[in-house]
Amino acid sequence: MRGALGGPRLLLRRLREVMAEPVNAQARLDKIVVNIASNMVAEVCSVYVLRDDGRLELFATEGLNHEAVHLTTMRSGEGLVGRIAESAESLALSDAQSHPAFSYKPETGEEIYHSFLGVPILRGGNTLGVLVVQNKARRTYSEEEVEVLQTTAMLLAEMIASGELQSIVRPGNNIALRRPLALHGSAVAEGVGLGHVVLHEPRVSIKQLISDDPAREESRLDAALESVRHTIDTLIDRGDQAGPGEHVEVLETFRMFAHDRGWLRRLREAIASGLTAEAAVERVQNDARAKLQRRTDPYLRERLHDLDDLANRLLHELTGESFVVAHDQMPDNAIIVARTMGPAALLDYDRGKLRGLVLEDGGPSSHVAIIARALGIPMVGDVKNIVDLVEPNDAIIVDGSAGDVQLRPQPDVEASYGEKARLRAKRQEQYHKLRDVPALTKDGVAIGLHMNAGLAIDLPHVAETGAASIGLFRTELQFMVAAQFPRVKEQYALYKNVMDAVPDVPVTFRTLDIGGDKILPYMSHFEEDNPALGWRAIRIGLDRPALLRLQLRAMLRAGAGREMRIMFPMVATCAEFDAAKHLLEREIAHLTLHKYELPRDLKLGIMIEVPSVLWQLDEMLARVDFVSVGSNDLMQYVFAADRDNRRVADRFDPLSPPALRLLKSITDRAALTGTPVTLCGEIGGRPLEAMALIGIGYRGLSMSPASIGPVKAMLLALNASEVAGLIEDLLAQKSGAQSIRQELRAYAEAKGVPL
Ligand code: PEP
Ligand code: MG
Secondary structure, three states: OOOOOHHHHHHHHHHHHHHHOOOOHHHHHHHHHHHHHHHOOOOEEEEEEEEOOOEEEEEEEEOOOHHHOOOOEEEOOOHHHHHHHHHOOOEEEOOHHHOOOOOOOHHHOHHHOOEEEEEEEEEOOEEEEEEEEEEOOOOOOOHHHHHHHHHHHHHHHHHHHOOHHHHHOOOOOOEHHHOOEEEEOEEEEOOEEEEEEEEOOOOOOOOOOEOOOHHHHHHHHHHHHHHHHHHHHHHHHHOOEOOOOOEHHHHHHHHHHHOOHHHHHHHHHHHHOOEOHHHHHHHHHHHHHHHHHOOOOHHHHHHHHHHHHHHHHHHHHHHOOOOOOOHHHOOOOEEEEEOOOOHHHHHHOOHHHEEEEEEOOOOOOOHHHHHHHHHOOOEEEOOOOHHHHOOOOOEEEEEOOOOEEEEOOOHHHHHHHHHHHHHHHHHHHHHHHOOOOOOEOOOOOEOEEEEEEOOHHHOHHHHHHOOOOEEEEEOHHHHHHOOOOOOHHHHHHHHHHHHHHOOOOOOEEEOOOOEOOEOOOOOOOOOOOOHHHOOOOHHHHHHOHHHHHHHHHHHHHHOEOOEEEEEEOOOOOHHHHHHHHHHHHHHHHHHHHOOOOOEOEEEEEEEEOOHHHHHHHHHHHHHOOEEEEOHHHHHHHHOOOOOOOHHHHOOOOOOOHHHHHHHHHHHHHHHHHOOOEEEOOHHHHOHHHHHHHHHOOOOEEEEOHHHHHHHHHHHHOOOHHHHHHHHHHHHHHOOOOOOOHHHHHHHHHHHOOOO
């Protein structure tokens, strides 16, 4: 019988006319329910809309008491309607009153109806309401009728999402779709941003939901499917990486879905019920989302994302709409929301309009996080479901310091965040004023405040912050954001740029520190059980000497005629340093032979981040010109606590005696040989920790640009020898891993040292 249903198609055509009529929202809803009831030969048709207090409110009815409209409500989960809302699944019953969930609402006059058919009103897998028809007589609703009601529910979803119903909402009763939400994720990049949602992958807005010509829609769908399948096949054939996020596994999953019989059958059924091809894709996808979102299995949820991406491709194919936000349509205060995002994509946006970034994936160590921090854009990662919860242009606040996201905030929430952002800006202004003030403690100890960097976009920060130099240039960042291995020429260009940006002082370049969590998408990647202890950094450099030599070549050439520092990461033994130095010497010989100018003064050093170095420190100090303590890795190895695992991050404190004694032993011993020591891990950028580091002898700290102001403000008010004495006493008194954080904080407060 499919396709021969004159009735449903007639209904859809009629509803399309109703949607176009210039009447108010209530009148439109009333007409919709009248039309549905008459077309389906039902005595009752009602629309319930989910409110922000979790209750379903009767918004329109044909057949029930009209006085009950906007008065009758039920909890989600309560009664048949509540159950549909909660499960996001349709329910058809020939004897509703015998169903255990039936609940009686006297004001509606409901008891005389026996048969009941209800469908959820869905958008992005979220329930917005419930659409119901009822009959006095016992009857069985056909599959086609269920299908038609689901299709009309889509129309209602559009109406609710468009904000049209807002005008008939009773004061104090907001529609759930528009409700304010406080969400939490990982704090990834500092700062507070207020603005409006821009979806990184804009949703296709379906203008034409209903069609009179199913045969035509079927062939449109077939053509689109064919084209998407073809694209996927080509991507797979082309090799392991076609574009950001297009790994083979994902593509294979796409291919699987694109040939999935069940999925295709549902699409065709939706078209047969009167939908356009694009509306059919949307409908089927909504149902899949509603079902999969309620599952907790991470594998299934991941597949949902793949299915979403495939549906999205199909929708773009069918409507011809662009995959990217038209940049001229970006609001001036854009907060980008996406499921995942590559680093290059973020760089494509106009920095002047970006106020924040919120991702469903993308924790603190993701590549895009590195870019967000470099650009100074507040970012929160790991926010579940955010893409499905937002509508384009929604008001949104990102607090990248706390990891909070406020969606559609109430005015008081917005005001308090606005205040927070203003305060932050004011503080930044004060730090800016300190830019040219020499970094001397109150008792005259000079502290070198250097900056960590890794990309060309970091360079302006040197002048803005007044950093003494770049104390750590992480060369791997260029490799991580590139689509393919940067060539020597490209590496040289970046390093030269860096040297030119910091003309009078040496920059400390670190050779490639990849592996571990720093994965290059274009480099073949080995699954390792324990990547933090695996094939990474200098280990790769020594095993693939060509790679390291080419990088050293680019560095040496960029440093021609200048003073320059090169350091090797993750060195675990003196032999590794010797081998790396040997490669460097060969490169120097090569460049000399080819008459290249070499750096005037070249200093060689290592990162101290593998604990084994601590027990060969004297031999190492005899070999190197300088060392830099990579406390991020050093602490993770010393405390056996993965630096990217939030569950173990708080289990130790770098301000506990074991950590401080260890860090102090490095400065103590380096002082004996006069070897310069800096520290370039995150703790160097936190004022309280930096205060302690100065107290145990550190005179050079390298940190993210945003930390330089706060650390300078702290040290200008600090008496270095006094804090040194305090820490010595505390370390002598305390035992085990008891932190001295509280005592240090109390000291700073008492002495007016700003933290
Ligand atoms: C460190 O380990 O402390 C460090 C500065 O290096 P990265 O964070 O790049 O590993
Ligand atoms: Mg490190």
